[in-house]
Amino acid sequence: MRIRGRTKPKCIRKRTTIMEKILCYSCNKSKNKLSVKKSSLLPINLFMCESCISSKFEPRWVVILSGRQLGSDAVKDFIIKKRYIGTEISASELLV
Numbered sequence: 100m101r102i103r104g105r106t107k108p109k110c111i112r113k114r115t116t117i118m119e120k121i122l123c124y125s126c127n128k129s130k131n132k133l134s135v136k137k138s139s140l141l142p143i144n145l146f147m148c149e150s151c152i153s154s155k156f157e158p159r160w161v162v163i164l165s166g167r168q169l170g171s172d173a174v175k176d177f178i179i180k181k182r183y184i185g186t187e188i189s190a191s192e193l194l195v
């Protein structure tokens with residue numbers, strides 16, 4: 100004879116993590132917390148970590164891309180103040 104004990108509901112399934120390993124678009128590091136931030140240069144959303152957001156960084160490729168699209172004046176501020184991570188963006192990279 101079976102004794103009816105308290106059984107745990109079987110419907111609890113482990114949630115699969117969707118956001119497995121997203122790297123910060125700016126510093127390329129995997130962080131526990133990434134936030135979606137709208138780029139201040141391009142009409143796109145970026146995944147960035149808190150430290151990059153608070154430093155008002157833009158990913159290097161965003162600076163280059165918008166420099167090509169909008170002209171170097173649009174990104175001058177970013178380049179002079181080096182508000183990106185990575186090697187220095189040269190003028191030739193902004194010209195296509």
Ligand SMILES: [Zn+2]
Nearest residue numbers: 123126148151
């Ligand atoms: Zn970052």
